[in-house]
Amino acid sequence: MTLGDDHESSGGYGGTGQTRTRLPDGPGDGHPGPRRGPARTSSRSLVTIVGVVVLLIAAIAFANRGGDDSAPSSKGRDAPPDTAATAPTGKRPVDSRTAGIPSGYARTEQGAASAAANYAVALGSADMFDKAKRDTVLGVIITPAGLPDFESRLDKAYSPQFNRNIGLNEDGTAPKGYTFVSRTNPIGTRITKSSGDRVTVDVWCGGLLGLTGQNSVSPVTSSWFTITMDLEWADGDWKIVAHSQKDGPAPIPGDDKASSADEMAKAVQEYGGFTYAR
Incomplete structure (x- = not known):
């Protein structure tokens, strides 16, 4: 009743x-x-x-259900989430890496979104300021056809002058006694276009960039931005065809007290990153 x-x-x-x-x-x-x-x-x-x-x-x-695959489900493992686009699903994270970058994504929109999040992390890492490491990163995440153009454009962007402007040595290394911080942290993803083996993904991110040190002229600051990636299924995985970035959305800054240079350097050295997969 x-x-x-x-x-x-x-x-x-x-x-x-x-x-x-x-x-x-x-x-x-x-x-x-x-x-x-x-x-x-x-x-x-x-x-x-x-x-x-x-x-x-x-x-x-x-x-408590996480990680238990014993119970059958009426929906496939690749089925999209029932609620928001960033809701977790039962699909396990990717468990393989190429040059330290997560790889081996599902050939689905969910797989493309996970790839875009992890590629955003790679593109925002300190490795991008080192020519040899940057070329390795690009070789993993960029389509073979687009690789030469990406390498050429980023070689111009990460110039010796640019490195000096942010307080680095010309080769992209940190001066003695300083720790260089460059991290991108995805907040969420959304699919804006999907057609067969081509998917466009927006990745909303928060970032950290700067040098820790008592006399640093470029202290670590935070930023908010959105990266748009056009992905294509190539060589058995999702690869970037085109890439762009814009500012925001940015929240109103809080009243947090800024940490000291030593605290920031210690945090960056002690806290690792994540593999993003849904």
């Missing part, structure tokens, strides 16, 4: 002997029992408590 049914029954028979017969409130001695109002309130409170307990049990069961 629903709460609506209970309310209707009480209203239809209130004040008669039938009330005690259908929904007895008293000890059954023939005298009228308590008023129906408190009983309804108690009933609703009980239903509320039971509902909360059921939700808690369901939440605990769901949280």
